[in-house]
Amino acid sequence: MSHSFFRDTYIEVDLDAIEHNISQFRRILSKDTQILVAVKADAYGHGAVTVSLAALSAGASHLGVAFVDEGIQLREAQIRAPILVFGYTPPHAIETAMSFDLTFTVFDREHLAQIAEVAKKVGKTAKVHLKVDTGMGRLGIPPHEVISFIHQVRNLKCVELEGIYTHFATSDDLNSSYYEQQVEQFEDVLQQLEQEGIYIPLRHAANSSAALRKGLKKCNLVRVGISTYGFKDVPNADVDLKYALNLKSTISNLKCLPRGSGVSYGKTYTTTSDEWIATIPIGYADGIPRQLSNIGMAIVGDIRVPIVGRVCMDQLMLNVTDAMPLSVGDEVVLIGSQGDQMITACEIADLTGTIHYEIVTRLGSRLPRLYYQKGKLVCTRNLLYDD
Ligand SMILES: Cc1ncc(COP(=O)(O)O)c(C=O)c1O
Missing domain, CATH: 3.20.20.10 (Alanine racemase)
Known part of the structure; x- marks a missing residue:
């Protein structure tokens, strides 16, 4: 393969x-x-x-x-x-x-x-x-x-x-x-x-x-x-630590929904005007807490955009109206940085009433891992079918 x-x-x-x-x-x-x-x-x-x-x-x-x-x-x-x-x-x-x-x-x-x-x-x-x-x-x-x-x-x-x-x-x-x-x-x-x-x-x-x-x-x-x-839980400690993990996805569908449209299970979100909604292929089965429904954020087009509607098992939706123009295939950051924006596991933990440990350890086994060294991709891991 x-x-x-x-x-x-x-x-x-x-x-x-x-x-x-x-x-x-x-x-x-x-x-x-x-x-x-x-x-x-x-x-x-x-x-x-x-x-x-x-x-x-x-x-x-x-x-x-x-x-x-x-x-x-x-x-x-x-x-x-x-x-x-x-x-x-x-x-x-x-x-x-x-x-x-x-x-x-x-x-x-x-x-x-x-x-x-x-x-x-x-x-x-x-x-x-x-x-x-x-x-x-x-x-x-x-x-x-x-x-x-x-x-x-x-x-x-x-x-x-x-x-x-x-x-x-x-x-x-x-x-x-x-x-x-x-x-x-x-x-x-x-x-x-x-x-x-x-x-x-x-x-x-x-x-x-x-x-x-x-x-x-x-x-x-x-x-x-x-x-x-990379997590430094003693703020004044004399070390400079770097986060080692980014969680990224891409836009798989992009559409302008008219005012009054429902988004996701339970119709917990309804568009309040014509809104550009992007579908992202990551969900709670990958470790995105379902509690982020309607309160979480992602970064796309270098700006922070809100998760709208309920996080599904394999997908979630973003209101990307403020980030337009975008295209299918554009990068979305769930944890990490893009441009000068950053979302940390600590931020997600705060929003969902837990700790950063739980956010990172729950990132699912079906997510491929890509390992970088000196800016270069050195290996990948896919538990679904790698040896
Ligand atoms: C026995 C033991 N030692 C060390 C650690 C590492 O702790 P920390 O991740 O807070 O550095 C753990 C993690 O819970 C642990 O259970």
Whole structure:
């Protein structure tokens, strides 16, 4: 097949932006702090394999995924860097995870014993990171159980305790003191380990926002997710991050509807004069929130135009009257910039009552991804039929 996609709606990913963002972290972090890039959820919608390669070439040393299958995807693409599975690995997946050299997160004694049993059976050493719950209330053991848990791990022959970590609940909220409380709790744990003479090679806590806030003592790895993709949730941080993703489509139909015409399902929009309506082949099945119906915007002809009527599964309509003259095939930007206009995932998140994370991670698997480096298209990905 000579084309890797035929759709006129696609995501552009700027790999230079990914590399630039990692190098910004490299610049602000101490030399002995390693960077793990969170590439779960298909690298927050950007494409896990290609983003991982770019991040590793820019100085990241580790990758983080939510579950085993995401790790396998990276290994099958010949990525050899250490991969930490953030989530729980169910018993039936342990052996497979080991065969792909994935690192486990542990926080439960029974689970740890299961991992050790499998490791013994296959004659390998399982690498684990112990998760400590300092206030996220999700995965992790309470700080006061850390020492005894570590003694249990150390009694197991086929398990190597490579890391210890925690996760913050409010690192992006500069007005909350809860973050400092979590930092203090984790630093206390690390201090206690020092006092007990327990050395654990990797000690980590910071996600993007915490890494931007800096100053975590005794840690030597950060887990950067959202900022890899250009989002800076700590406004005054001393980094210049670049958005890595544009979501684009094209006009597939253009018509002037007379005053009083209904547009889209439910007739929630009626033209108030003769209006030029453009149909765009992207919809909620691609990750455009249906809540953008009658409130969202797009950019066409270098100006912002409103989404009118309900967003459909595969299409939406724009009132492009102010942007005329336009033609079928003209570019439409849903996320990104055109001329001096810009629409960010944050703007869409604000309009729809969610967060930028959700907007980008929901961009659908049927959208082709086009990867650019130094201004040139270097590869494409189409999950519908690419190998
Ligand atoms: C355990 C863990 N570490 C790191 C991250 C990255 O967080 P962020 O995208 O805020 O940098 C996540 C994402 O939710 C996570 O679950």
